[in-house]
Each structure stands twice: as structure tokens, then as C-alpha cells.
Amino acid sequence: MITGSIVAMVTPMKPDTLEVDWDALKRLVEWHVQQGTDAIVAVGTTGESATLDVQEHVAAIAAVVEHAEGKIPVVAGTGANNTAEAIELTKGARNAGADACLLVTPYYNKPTQEGLYQHHKLIAEMVDIPQLLYNVPGRTACDMLPETVLRLAELDNIIGIKEATGDLDRAKRLIDDSPESFAVYSGDDLTATQLMLLGGKGNISVTANVAPALMSELCRLALAGETEAAVKVDRLLLPVHQALFLESNPIPVKWALAEMGIINPAIRLPLTELSPCYQDDVRRALASASLI
Numbered sequence: 001m002i003t004g005s006i007v008a009m010v011t012p013m014k015p016d017t018l019e020v021d022w023d024a025l026k027r028l029v030e031w032h033v034q035q036g037t038d039a040i041v042a043v044g045t046t047g048e049s050a051t052l053d054v055q056e057h058v059a060a061i062a063a064v065v066e067h068a069e070g071k072i073p074v075v076a077g078t079g080a081n082n083t084a085e086a087i088e089l090t091k092g093a094r095n096a097g098a099d100a101c102l103l104v105t106p107y108y109n110k111p112t113q114e115g116l117y118q119h120h121k122l123i124a125e126m127v128d129i130p131q132l133l134y135n136v137p138g139r140t141a142c143d144m145l146p147e148t149v150l151r152l153a154e155l156d157n158i159i160g161i162k163e164a165t166g167d168l169d170r171a172k173r174l175i176d177d178s179p180e181s182f183a184v185y186s187g188d189d190l191t192a193t194q195l196m197l198l199g200g201k202g203n204i205s206v207t208a209n210v211a212p213a214l215m216s217e218l219c220r221l222a223l224a225g226e227t228e229a230a231v232k233v234d235r236l237l238l239p240v241h242q243a244l245f246l247e248s249n250p251i252p253v254k255w256a257l258a259e260m261g262i263i264n265p266a267i268r269l270p271l272t273e274l275s276p277c278y279q280d281d282v283r284r285a286l287a288s289a290s291l292i
Contacts, residue, residue, distance in 0.1 A: 001159070001183055002073050002100065003201045004038030005219040007208035008046040010250050010257065011060055013266040020052075020060055024263050029067035031262070035212035037072060038202065038219070040064055041102055044077030045139065046206055046250045051268040054085070058092035065097040079104030079134060083119050090127040100130040102162060102204075107140035113148045124155050131157055136164035136187060146173050153182040162187040162204045168194055175199040189241040193234040196222035206244050207237055209253050210260060210291055236289055243285035246278045256282050260292055 076093035164187025186192035
């Protein structure tokens, strides 16, 4: 079971062509390994999966797997609102050597709960790789209810969920009622510490992009039940959690990484670089955690 700090890693791009910056991607992966990140999600929401075509998407997953060198697990973002495309991406991730896949609920289509069940069930049957569900209704306009999650948790290769609603009561129900082999991860940095203290297995984190060592320490403490110490680190990171969502993710986190000198802020349309009115806020948040 993958546990701890799981970075939802950005996909760096070249400022002139907006092609994937493969050299910067390699440096990012190596940095996360050095900083103590426990696992990487490649080409998820924060990795701009919506604007990478299938070929780029699978190539980026393969590159992350290659550069991680087996030192930490790689979870590939392979969700889509087209079930056939999700199967294609998941097969590509398996062939690239990913350790698991993360599949967001189908966005825009607004499937029923039965549609969600059948979508994920078919992918699980078609592709032999461990799979994590991903529920983030604030972005998808689609909420996978706990009853549906618990049905899917009975399938052999569906091994967990990234629960990004921030609803701790819902997370606790999933932790209590799912099989022991099924992991519940936070997908919301603001409530991740509380979720882990309730029995969650880790945090699939945006903040870990800019604060990998601190987030790794936070997750280690929370998973060990060291509440006071975990809350202390969480309070230090609170301004960062908040600042990284002043505009749509991954706009602020890419700008923050550029401010730290790690990548450039290039981002693909329809997203644009962080608005000037928020730049000082993000800069102050990074400084408050001694990240710049």
C-alpha cells in the first residue's frame, strides 16, 4: 500500500513552444526523491492532464517512471470522461511501468451513480493494474457517493480513493466501512492532516510541489498519530495551502515553483499565468514557510 506524501506533480513546459520540458521534468522527479516525497502522481489534474494529448500523456508517465528509477512509486493519472479513452490511457500507463493509476470521475457528462460504477468496473476489468478512484466534484460536477465507492472497493484491483471533497465525515465513513486493503487518501491539503489522523493513508498533495520535505514530515507525523507535532507543521503550511488555490490549480503552484527558481511558469491555455494581483500573496506564503 502506498502511504505518506504523494505529490500531484506539475508538468513543466517550455515557455516558447509549450511543449513538455523533459529536462525540467527529470530534475523535478529527482528533487522529489531527494526531498523525501513518498510517491508521485504523474499527469493528474495538477499535471495539466486535460491539455496533454494521449501520446504526450503516456510519454510523460513513462518519463516519470524512468527518472524515479524504482526509488518511489509512480501513480499515473489516467482518468477521462470517455471510458474508452480512460482504458487506453490506463493501458498506456501499465505498459510504461506505472505502479498504479488514478482515475478521476468522468467530468461534464454527469453520469449517474450506476454509470460511475460501470465506468470504473469496466476499466478495472480491462486493465490489470492497481487503480485509485478520484472524487473531486468541485472540478468535475460529478460526485461519487460513498455507497458507490464502497461497491467499487469490493473489486480486486480498485485499491483506494483520493477523496478531495474536504468532507471529513464522508472520509471517516469510507475509512470505517471499506475493506482493510482499501486506502483513503486526502486530496485536499487544508484537511489532509485531520483525514490522516482519522485513519487515512496519505495526502495526494498540491502543496508538496513546493514543500516536499515539510509535507513528507507532516504525513509521517500524522500517520504515526503524533497529533500535536503534525498540527504544528500543518499550521506552518496553512498560508501555502491557501495561496495555491487563489486561482485555479495549477496556476498558482506553477508560478510558485518559478518564483523558487525550480521551473518556469509556462502553462497551456485555457489556463494563464498567475494574475499580478495574487503574486505578492503567493510570495508571502512561500516566505512564511521559508521556501524562498
